[in-house]
Amino acid sequence: MxxxxxxxxxxxxxxxxxxxxxxxxxxxxxxxxxxxxxxxxxxxxxxxxxxxxxxxxxxxxxxxxxxxxxxxxxxxxxxxxxxxxxxxxxxxxxxxxxxxxxxxxxxxxxxxxxxxxxxxxxxxxxxxxxxxxxxxxxxxxxxxxxxLDLPMLNQTYEEWSQATTELLLQSPRADEAASFLNRIESISPFEPVDEKLLEDISKQYTELLNKFRHEMGLSLIQPGRFILPGDLAGAPILQFFPYTQFKHIDLDHYQKAQDDTLIGMLRARYIEYKERVVKEFYxxxxxxxxxxxxxxxxxxxxxxxxxxxxxxxxxxxxxxxxxxxxxxxxxxxxxxxxxxxxxxxxxxxxxxxxxxxxxxxxxxxxxxxxxxxxxxxxxxxxxxxxxxxxxxTQFGKSQHQGKQIPVVRGNQLSDFQEITLYPGMVPKELPAKSYWQDYQFKFVPFAPLVxxxxxxxxxxxxxxxxxxxxxxxxxx
Missing domain, CATH: 3.40.50.300 (P-loop containing nucleotide triphosphate hydrolases)
Structure with missing residues (x-):
């Protein structure tokens, strides 16, 4: 057979x-x-x-x-x-x-x-x-x-760029994103495409996403494959970024842009990313x-x-x-x-x-x-x-100022040293922004129990x- x-x-x-x-x-x-x-x-x-x-x-x-x-x-x-x-x-x-x-x-x-x-x-x-x-x-x-890439299936490149731009202009991303946003302002979207330029700006955008996730602890990261590329690391399909100046260009001109222009290539790679990566994954x-x-x-x-x-x-x-x-x-x-x-x-x-x-x-x-x-x-x-x-961790009680308080005991993830602490209260409701001014949280990462x-x-x-x-x- x-x-x-x-x-x-x-x-x-x-x-x-x-x-x-x-x-x-x-x-x-x-x-x-x-x-x-x-x-x-x-x-x-x-x-x-x-x-x-x-x-x-x-x-x-x-x-x-x-x-x-x-x-x-x-x-x-x-x-x-x-x-x-x-x-x-x-x-x-x-x-x-x-x-x-x-x-x-x-x-x-x-x-x-x-x-x-x-x-x-x-x-x-x-x-x-x-x-x-x-x-x-x-x-x-x-x-x-x-x-987090799956919602992109319902967005055009223009829509995704505009939504991402709005996010980048808001706190706490705005300060960190300022250099990237300034660089986008300096490029001409309809000039002939320069793949090295696309690669360089895509790298800058990827570094920004990594900072948002790993240093600032933010969750809303798009495209997600940029920070966890898997077998696509280094592929041109991951070398695009949001164009943040759509409000300053003629949209009819944009729609007619060919793939050999910078904005045309960005759009083409975004579409290819949706079709070849996101849709196939879905x-x-x-x-x-x-x-x-x-x-x-x-x-x-x-x-x-x-x-x-x-x-x-x-x-x-x-x-x-x-x-x-x-x-x-x-x-x-x-x-x-x-x-x-x-x-x-x-x-x-x-x-x-x-x-x-x-x-x-x-x-x-x-x-x-x-x-x-x-x-x-x-x-x-x-x-x-x-x-x-x-x-x-293990749970227990400890004396503090003459009173018994609940505590957790475990080994710190950083150095595996045993500590005992009262980690504080978890708010019962969604906290308002002012809540962090009155309460400081310090939930310590622990290693698993033996x-x-x-x-x-x-x-x-x-x-x-x-x-x-x-x-x-x-x-x-």
Whole structure:
């Protein structure tokens, strides 16, 4: 049989297998969503770890399948998309289990993982056909910054440039962006294209984006591939930038500009970026999700100030605009799956004391309120939790001025020195700009706790509630 026919048959077999599991509701395609440093890699590692290392030490009180004794076992199985890198669970779990432990390397590209969970059905019709059913869970990991490019699919180069210009002119970006904006003013948009000039200004714009993200802690970065290029590093498709002077040029002249002009080449590269990079990424990974968890680090933006916190809110809203939400039935599960459950999770909850977890949950709920309004209207089941995928601190009490106060104890990420501190209060509501004048936040980054072993479940906070919300109804 010719090789092409064999490949076609294999693709059909894989597709048929997926449809079979969807038909009996035994498959979940889980979107783990969040910007860099929100804890995606640690979350995926912990989720798998809790399932494959289930034992008497597991802290799974709220995961009904385990609590009722119906959980049999789980294991990693080969993923269906063989052209995508495998999520490196082993390296991530090893990093968290070493002495001293350290956080796994952050996501740099796309990877996938599939896990099979065997359990005893209780309520569904499956219990009449078998004593043991299997739920397949596919997880796709990707850099969070790439998500912020998806709204560009609905923008022309002119619209994107104008929106980005408005952002660059606002605090806190304006001071840092002044040099870039001045340079754009000095160029003639209709002159013959100079690729070296495009490369130089694109590099300056990329350096600016990196400063916004890594030094200023801002979340709204476009294009996201500029700071996490993956295999596109150095490619001309990443060498463009927003033209910030559209209000000073004739738009009819712009529309007729050829690709051999500077403005024409910028537009051509922007369009190519949307078609070849953003749209392909969307089509490959974003049309088949059933469930979604959005991870948000609220503590770092609180440390960085009002602008950083507001930026996070805008970024989360932009991210959710690119997903398909809606209730599902038998037919839509087969051919047009939509996300019917959405979990918002405030990560690093162990970096504050337990009595602050309610405030952290409330703060995230208000942060994502516009998104929840829309999804609730579409009859999507949503939940908000404060979690820690892998614990980094222990909680306790300490004497201060004759009173006992709650504290956290852990090893600082910077030097692994143990410290004990009261990290402060988390605001229950979205803080106004003036709030930072009265309260100073200092949430310290911690290293993960020393593990009890590579094949033991990691200590966590509320991962059992996460599993129950995302998977529990599929394992009845």
């Amino acid at each position: 010719p090789l092409i026919e064999k490949e076609l048959i294999e693709k059909i077999r894989v597709k048929a297998n997926v449809l079979k599991h969807r038909a009996i509701d035994q498959h979940i395609n889980l979107a783990v969503t969040g910007l860099s440093r929100s804890g995606k890699t640690a979350f995926i590692t912990s989720l798998v770890n809790q399932l494959i290392n289930e034992n008497a030490q597991s802290q799974m009180t709220f995961f009904s399948t385990m609590q009722e004794g119906r959980f049999i076992a789980a294991k990693r199985v080969p993923q269906k998309n063989l052209h995508i890198a495998r999520f490196d669970y082993d390296s991530a779990a090893q990093a968290l289990s070493e002495e001293p432990p350290h956080w796994p390397a952050p996501t740099k590209g796309i990877s996938q993982l599939r896990i099979a969970i065997k359990y005893q059905p209780k309520d569904s019709f499956i219990k009449y056909t078998t004593n043991a059913a299997t739920l397949f869970v596919d997880i796709t990991d990707y850099p969070g910054e790439w998500l 089509k490959e990974h974003f049309v088949n999700f059933d469930r979604q968890i959005i991870l948000a680090d609220c503590l770092t933006p609180l440390n960085n100030g009002h602008s950083s916190f507001k930026d996070l809110q805008q970024a989360i809203t932009l991210i959710t605009e690119s997903f398909r939400y809606g209730s599902t039935n038998f037919i839509s599960r087969l051919f047009s799956p939509k996300i019917d459950k959405l979990l918002f999770a405030a990560t690093k909850s162990d970096h504050v004391t337990p009595e602050q977890h309610g405030n952290l949950t409330s703060l995230l709920a208000q942060l994502v309120h516009p998104v929840r309004q829309k999804t609730n209207f579409d009859n999507i089941n949503t939940e908000t939790l404060a979690i820690s995928s892998v614990k980094a 593990s009890t072993g590579l094949h033991q479940p990691f200590q966590h906070i509320r991962m059992d509630q996460v599993l129950e919300f995302l998977l529990g109804d599929k394992m009845k």
